[in-house]
Amino acid sequence: MARDVLVLVEHSEGKVESLTSQLLAIGSRLAKEMKVELVAAAIGHRMENVVEALQGKGIDRILVVDDPGLALAGGEVQAHVFAEIGKQVEPRLVLVGYSLVGMELTPAIASKLRMNALTNCVNIELRDGVITVTRPLFDGTIHAQIALEENATAVVALQKGPAILTAPLAKKAVVQSITIDVNSIPSRSRVLEITEEPKGDVDLGKAEIIVAVGRGIGDQEKIHFTAELAEALGGTLACSRPVVDVGWLPRERQVGASGKSVAPKVYVACGISGAIQHLTGMRDSKRIIAINKDPNAPIFQVAHIGVVGDLFEIVPALTKAAQEAQTR
Amino acid sequence: MNIVVCCKAVPGLVTDLKIGADGKAIQYQGQLLAINECDEYALEEALALKRSHGGQITAISMGNIKALDILYYALAKGADKAVRVDCESQDPRVASNVIASALGKLDFDLVLTGTQSRDTLGGQVGIAAASLLGIPFAYAVVEVEARENNTVKVRKELGGGRYAEVELMLPALLCVQTGIQPLTFVPPARRIRARQQPVASFSLADLGLQVDQLAPRGYRFIAVRPPERTHQVELLQGSPQEIATALLNKIRESL
Numbered sequence: 070m071a072r073d074v075l076v077l078v079e080h081s082e083g084k085v086e087s088l089t090s091q092l093l094a095i096g097s098r099l100a101k102e103m104k105v106e107l108v109a110a111a112i113g114h115r116m117e118n119v120v121e122a123l124q125g126k127g128i129d130r131i132l133v134v135d136d137p138g139l140a141l142a143g144g145e146v147q148a149h150v151f152a153e154i155g156k157q158v159e160p161r162l163v164l165v166g167y168s169l170v171g172m173e174l175t176p177a178i179a180s181k182l183r184m185n186a187l188t189n190c191v192n193i194e195l196r197d198g199v200i201t202v203t204r205p206l207f208d209g210t211i212h213a214q215i216a217l218e219e220n221a222t223a224v225v226a227l228q229k230g231p232a233i234l235t236a237p238l239a240k241k242a243v244v245q246s247i248t249i250d251v252n253s254i255p256s257r258s259r260v261l262e263i264t265e266e267p268k269g270d271v272d273l274g275k276a277e278i279i280v281a282v283g284r285g286i287g288d289q290e291k292i293h294f295t296a297e298l299a300e301a302l303g304g305t306l307a308c309s310r311p312v313v314d315v316g317w318l319p320r321e322r323q324v325g326a327s328g329k330s331v332a333p334k335v336y337v338a339c340g341i342s343g344a345i346q347h348l349t350g351m352r353d354s355k356r357i358i359a360i361n362k363d364p365n366a367p368i369f370q371v372a373h374i375g376v377v378g379d380l381f382e383i384v385p386a387l388t389k390a391a392q393e394a395q396t397r
Numbered sequence: 398m399n400i401v402v403c404c405k406a407v408p409g410l411v412t413d414l415k416i417g418a419d420g421k422a423i424q425y426q427g428q429l430l431a432i433n434e435c436d437e438y439a440l441e442e443a444l445a446l447k448r449s450h451g452g453q454i455t456a457i458s459m460g461n462i463k464a465l466d467i468l469y470y471a472l473a474k475g476a477d478k479a480v481r482v483d484c485e486s487q488d489p490r491v492a493s494n495v496i497a498s499a500l501g502k503l504d505f506d507l508v509l510t511g512t513q514s515r516d517t518l519g520g521q522v523g524i525a526a527a528s529l530l531g532i533p534f535a536y537a538v539v540e541v542e543a544r545e546n547n548t549v550k551v552r553k554e555l556g557g558g559r560y561a562e563v564e565l566m567l568p569a570l571l572c573v574q575t576g577i578q579p580l581t582f583v584p585p586a587r588r589i590r591a592r593q594q595p596v597a598s599f600s601l602a603d604l605g606l607q608v609d610q611l612a613p614r615g616y617r618f619i620a621v622r623p624p625e626r627t628h629q630v631e632l633l634q635g636s637p638q639e640i641a642t643a644l645l646n647k648i649r650e651s652l
């Protein structure tokens with residue numbers, strides 16, 4: 070009988086990803102309300118540090134597959150191993166981080182386990198005993214609430230949300246090692262290597278003020294308006310993904326799920342709608358200022374200060390004000 | 398190399414979104430359907446692969462009659478053939494089953510889909526279809542290199558500026574990220590000419606599928622509405638100069 074809550078652990082270099090820690094915080098609350106166990110599945114090679122880091126997070130059982138064949142495993146093999154664990158646990162819910170890795174694994178695991186897949190969720194909770202998820206539609210302008218039926222099981226992929234601070238929990242997880250013959254898993258793909266984006270000359274991570282430009286700028290010729298604002302404020306210019314995709318700015322300036330994560334003192338978003346993959350990369354900024362002509366743009370859900378208006382009016386005016394303040 | 402590209406027709410502004418009677422689906426009359434952004438990039442990648450390695454490109458779209466426009470657009474861009482699967486559903490399980498069945502009827506070495514459709518934001522259909530077909534897959538692909546030995550080498554995003562180089566045996570399915578190739582412009586004359594080309598059509602019966610057999614199970618929609626605000630945003634008003642002065646003060650006090 071499907072019961073427990075199973076969290077799939079994402080880790081790199083012996084560290085548990087912050088998104089996984091969020092899932093565990095959410096999962097331990099859910100498991101308690103559902104009166105079931107919270108189980109974590111961690112797979113990879115040389116897993117001691119990861120397993121150690123998982124203690125104190127409210128987990129009842131940690132299932133570990135530690136195998137050299139998993140050091141550089143691709144989606145096919147990882148999905149197979151997680152599905153094998155899933156078959157043993159028979160969970161009611163599998164929680165996965167909606168990272169780029171989770172986006173590849175979720176549909177594959179759900180398909181192998183014949184479970185429903187609910188992706189890109191921003192919330193999961195028990196409402197009057199019913200498991201309910203919230204997920205954005207249409208670029209985040211609409212949120213849908215979806216209720217899981219009583220006997221149904223689901224793999225739920227959750228977006229990174231605002232940081233959840235939890236004190237370490239005393240409960241000690243039982244660690245259980247599972248042996249799976251990784252080499253005999255049928256696979257028609259293999260990972261050759263993992264590479265890093267070459268370091269460019271900007272370090273968005275260090276910037277105290279970021280001026281970020283989105284597709285709303287409309288034209289490469291107009292990027293200079295935002296570049297000038299960044300300069301006048303003593304900040305750094307960044308952007309959303311579409312601006313890089315069309316070649317207006319280099320990839321190293323991209324903020325978001327597939328770019329950099331930043332948390333400056335001030336983040337000024339100009340002509341950025343605030344898609345969830347952008348928000349993930351900047352929502353921890355201390356003060357978020359959004360300039361957007363659409364009052365329903367999801368960026369206003371995270372912004373502290375908003376201007377509903379034309380960036381071509383506001384940005385040059387702000388640049389001028391900042392320049393005047395400097396010379397005074 | 399024969400390539401199938403999955404192209405979804407997605408609406409622009411939607412104002413009439415509602416939940417269907419049984420709670421199983423959302424419904425809307427999307428106006429102004431366009432090709433899903435990453436699917437257009439997938440099509441550009443297929444065209445680039447065809448230029449260097451030859452072969453045929455088939456564009457496939459599952460949807461109602463309005464999806465034809467997107468297929469004509471794909472033909473105008475340079476696809477050789479187009480197929481519409483007559484099925485209207487926004488459920489990812491239905492879509493992946495139907496698309497996998499349709500792919501089973503086509504001859505391909507490589508299937509390209511996008512990463513995510515802009516209306517449902519699911520990001521599921523590509524990998525789910527690959528799983529059903531039992532072929533290797535890669536998500537968020539930003540580079541594709543076709544190799545001699547019936548494999549492709551791809552570069553895919555892992556997030557945070559990390560990438561994986563993956564080798565896949567063909568046939569394989571790749572979910573293509575935006576930005577993989579520069580988008581090319583299609584002259585209006587070509588778009589008009591493309592409308593003369595035939596588009597094949599598959600019904601669910603042709604694929605041996607029944608709608609009720611595909612109906613989503615296990616969950617239902619209970620509400621669709623604008624997102625709840627977790628905190629109140631302070632909206633500034635006034636002339637651009639007034640707003641600029643206020644913003645500058647706010648920025649300074651944050652430092």
Ligand SMILES: Cc1cc2nc3c(=O)[nH]c(=O)nc-3n(C[C@H](O)[C@H](O)[C@H](O)COP(=O)(O)OP(=O)(O)OC[C@H]3O[C@@H](n4cnc5c(N)ncnc54)[C@H](O)[C@@H]3O)c2cc1C
Pocket residue numbers: 169208282283284285286308309310311312323324325326327328329339340341342343344345346347350360361362363366378379380381512513537
């Ligand atoms: C796997 C995956 C990973 C992704 N990773 C990232 C990522 O790392 N970073 C990222 O940013 N995106 C990422 N995306 C893309 C993301 O989903 C959105 O498509 C993207 O963030 C939208 O960028 P945007 O806000 O600039 O453009 P749009 O969504 O097109 O928004 C443009 C905005 O500009 C406004 N505007 C237009 N003209 C004006 C004007 N004159 N004045 C003021 N406002 C104006 C409009 O109202 C609109 O809100 C990813 C997507 C996927 C599927």
Ligand SMILES: Nc1ncnc2c1ncn2[C@@H]1O[C@H](COP(=O)(O)O)[C@@H](O)[C@H]1O
Pocket residue numbers: 403404405406433435436457458459460489492509510511512513514515517518519520521522523
């Ligand atoms: N109805 C459809 N017709 C053709 N391709 C589709 C359809 N639905 C999804 N896809 C493909 O699957 C990708 C991911 O879609 P989704 O899972 O809906 O986010 C899209 O980018 C398309 O390439």
